[in-house]
Amino acid sequence: MMHPVLPYVIAALLFGLGVYGVLTRRNAVLLLMAVELILNAVNLVLVTADTTVRAVLPHTGGVFALFVIVLAAAEVGVGLAIVLQLYRLRQSVQVDEVPLSYEMRPDAAGSGEAVPLDGDTWSPNARAVSPWSVEVIP
Amino acid sequence: MTTADILMLALGAVAVGAAAAVVTTRQIVRAGLWLVVALGSLAGLYLILSAELVAWVQVLIYVGAVVVLLLFAVMLTRAPIGVSADLDRSRWPGLLIGGGAGLGLAALLIDAYRWSTVDLVTGAGAKEVGTAIFRSWVLPFEVLSVLLLAALVGAIVISRPDVSARTGR
Numbered sequence: 001m002m003h004p005v006l007p008y009v010i011a012a013l014l015f016g017l018g019v020y021g022v023l024t025r026r027n028a029v030l031l032l033m034a035v036e037l038i039l040n041a042v043n044l045v046l047v048t049a050d051t052t053v054r055a056v057l058p059h060t061g062g063v064f065a066l067f068v069i070v071l072a073a074a075e076v077g078v079g080l081a082i083v084l085q086l087y088r089l090r091q092s093v094q095v096d097e098v099p100l101s102y103e104m105r106p107d108a109a110g111s112g113e114a115v116p117l118d119g120d121t122w123s124p125n126a127r128a129v130s131p132w133s134v135e136v137i138p
Numbered sequence: 139m140t141t142a143d144i145l146m147l148a149l150g151a152v153a154v155g156a157a158a159a160v161v162t163t164r165q166i167v168r169a170g171l172w173l174v175v176a177l178g179s180l181a182g183l184y185l186i187l188s189a190e191l192v193a194w195v196q197v198l199i200y201v202g203a204v205v206v207l208l209l210f211a212v213m214l215t216r217a218p219i220g221v222s223a224d225l226d227r228s229r230w231p232g233l234l235i236g237g238g239a240g241l242g243l244a245a246l247l248i249d250a251y252r253w254s255t256v257d258l259v260t261g262a263g264a265k266e267v268g269t270a271i272f273r274s275w276v277l278p279f280e281v282l283s284v285l286l287l288a289a290l291v292g293a294i295v296i297s298r299p300d301v302s303a304r305t306g307r
Contacts (some may be wrong), residue, residue, distance in 0.1 A: 003143055006146050006147060007187065010183070016238075017157045037157050053259075059267050063271050066195060066267070070282055074285060075289075076204050082296055
């Protein structure tokens with residue numbers, strides 16, 4: 001005997017706190033922690049629904065919660081690689097200081113080093129590329 | 139109010155309080171440690187909800203691995219140890235949207251479930267969950283293993299500058 005409204009409300013509050021953290025924090029690692037809170041709120045909803053509803057396929061909610069945990073582990077692995085690479089390039093992990101457009105310096109093509117558009121090393125034959133593209137001008 | 143309800147209220151209060159500390163604390167390392175408290179009390183909630191396997195996987199993977207990874211990232215990005223003042227940007231948009239989402243969802247769920255009671259379905263231990271995975275969800279399980287491999291390779295490619303600079307050619 002239990003009241004299913006309690007875990008549902010706890011999950012909703014955790015989700016709200018996670019959204020607040022994602023929107024407010026500036027440090028990328030703290031942002032990832034807030035994303036973990038959101039994922040855990042979803043997991044709590046899945047597990048609660050699994051144990052309070054008599055479904056055709058039993059334990060589906062638990063299985064989905066396990067899948068979400070695995071996805072969260074993969075997300076944290078790739079996210080931390082991106083964060084560390086950002087720190088290596090910029091010496092900072094503040095997400096609102098990330099410039100949204102980069103250009104590649106032609107002489108730095110081998111190292112893949114990127115400089116921001118307003119940097120002091122602008123050269124006319126370099127062209128702006130998106131930070132997500134790894135194309136290097138030869 | 140049954141024993142399960144009282145335990146759930148207590149653990150839920152710990153989880154929500156620790157989550158609030160995670161998103162408001164001024165010290166980065168303490169955010170990671172509060173995250174351990176929040177995830178641990180969530181594992182307790184899973185145990186009360188009789189989802190044993192999910193609870194232990196939560197302790198193993200989240201508390202054991204993910205938090206350690208996050209603390210490693212805190213160390214490797216040379217985060218300041220003491221109080222840092224510039225962790226947050228302006229609070230009002232986050233407070234508005236996060237509070238709206240959380241309280242709105244809570245109101246919706248309270249309205250949907252009221253104070254109804256249910257009997258718990260029998261426990262989801264390793265045997266039952268394993269049967270469910272390998273009887274109904276085998277294909278997603280295998281796809282997930284491919285995704286884990288892809289994430290592993292992706293993390294290596296991203297974090298090795300000599301590999302990632304060459305990939306455009």
